[in-house]
Amino acid sequence: MVSIEEALKIISNQPVNLKTETRELSKCPGFSLSEEIRAPFDMPAFDNSAMDGYALCGISKEYNIVGEVAAGDKSDYKLKEGEAVRIFTGASVPENSTAVIMQEKTKVEVSKLILEQVPNEGQCIRRRGGELKKDQLVFEKAYTITPAGIGLIGSLGIEKVEVFKKPKINLITTGNELIEPGKEKAAGQIYESNSYALASACEQYGFSINGKEQIKDDFQAIKSGIRKSLKSSDVLILSGGISVGDYDFVKQALEENGVEELFYKVFQKPGKPLYFGKKADKYIFALPGNPASSLSCFYVYVLPFLYKLSGSQKDGLKQFNVPISHDFENKADRPVFLKANLVNNHVVILNGQGSSMIQSMALGNALVFLNAETSVKKGENVSCLLIS
Structure with a gap:
């Protein structure tokens, strides 16, 4: 078993072969x-008008209107002192333009332009290269x-x-008790939801699922499913069957597929039976089957690695230290990730913290991290991951 810090370090230290x-x-x-x-090139590539109005030469309150320049026109005007042209947003300002005045602050009498106020030099002109110079680093x-x-x-x-390139991701869920939503449920069965939640979480952060499969608790079927899925993926995510029960076959099936274990079990709650391994340049996360555990492990461990595999500068969810709205005590002997709601720069830890309880995560937008056997008082800062 490893600590949370050790698990994150093992994941972040993995060498990856980025493809383009x-x-x-x-x-x-x-x-x-x-x-x-x-x-x-320079951006803007030429001096242009920031609005509809008049391009002016000189500082005055009256000008002679000598023409018009629309957006896309090539301006051949060379203004003289006291001259103006009608101009539109984005149009190239004529040579010798001192300023542009918006049309709402003018009135026209025949060919005479009268201003409500004297303009400032350079106003409403977007200068060439004002945003970017040629060869300047953009991104x-x-x-x-x-x-x-x-x-x-x-x-x-x-x-x-x-x-x-973004990694190709496959999902496998395991469990005899699982059936697809929409089918009639018999006694002892539950609707399979982890593949939907995990696929949605991937898509929320810009990743797509290459394929997903639901497999019964049968060792040979799981072993075969893993072998097939590894051929078509860069990352394989499994949910369920990774604990120590009589029907938890995932760990053994991974071993027999030649997957190297990088760590198994993390000293945390929820999500203790978390597995991370690799085979050549392919990586495998085996997550617990309980819905809240599975999603929590995805947010904390899987997502940062997906970012790394896609060459992103991002390294995971945004983390904040924010005051808690109430007293809270973590009585567990392990560090915990708690479903919570971050509102108005304060965080509230929600009811329903069981690893199988997904409603509180659906209603919340954050995970709060607390060390083992830790008490916090109202107003004290706690570490918080924003999940939505």
């Missing part, structure tokens, strides 16, 4: 860059591409980018 691919820009959200991006390698990042990359004229 070229993707169209529209298909890049959530992927991490495998190379830096630099600006191919570092490993930047995780956001919607705003997509917009910026597109504005640089880049249609394809080099990114790190």
Whole structure:
């Protein structure tokens, strides 16, 4: 058995072989860059108007209107003192433009422009290179591409980018008692939900499931399922069958498939029977079957490793130290991850902390970490992972 810190260190120290691919820009959200991006030109590429109005030459309250420039037009105007042109947002400002005045602060009498107030030099003009200079670093390698990042990359004229591939993930759940939702449930059976929860958790953080399978508590079937799944995945996640019961066959099935155990069992609650192993460049997490245990282990251990395999700068969930809203005592002899709700910068530990209880996790948005046999008073800071 290892400590939480030891387990996390073993996971984070694993060498990974990052693979790259070229993707169209529209298909890049959530992927991490495998190379830096630099600006191919100044941005903006030319001085342009920040709004609809008039480009002015000189500082005055009256100007002669000598023309018009629309967005996309090439401006051939070279303004003289006291001259103005009608201009629209994004249009190139003429040479010698001192400022742009918004149309709402003007009135026009024939070809005469009259301003409500004297403009400031340079106002409402977006200067060339004001956002980025040519060859300036835009994004570092490993930047995780956001919607705003997509917009910026597109504005640089880049249609394809080099990114790190995301790992192929397979899910296996085990248990004789499990049936699919929608089927009629007999006595002693329960609806299988872990594969849905784990797949959803993966997708929430930008990962997709390559395939999933539900297998009965049969050693040969589990062994065969693991062997087949390892061929088509980079990461195999199993749920159930990893404890020490008579029908817990996962650990032995992994061993007989040549998987090297990196650790088994973590000194924590919930999720003590957690397994982590590898075979060549493939990695295996065997999670407990209890729903809250399974999801908690995913958030704490699996997700950071998925980020690492995808070349991301992220290393897991956001962690906060926030005050607790009430007194609480952890009487357990192990460190605990507690289902909680973070509201208005205070955290409340919820009822229903059993490892099989998923409702409290569904209603909460955080996990609170407390050491063994620890008491905290209202207002004291506790460590908190934000899960939604």
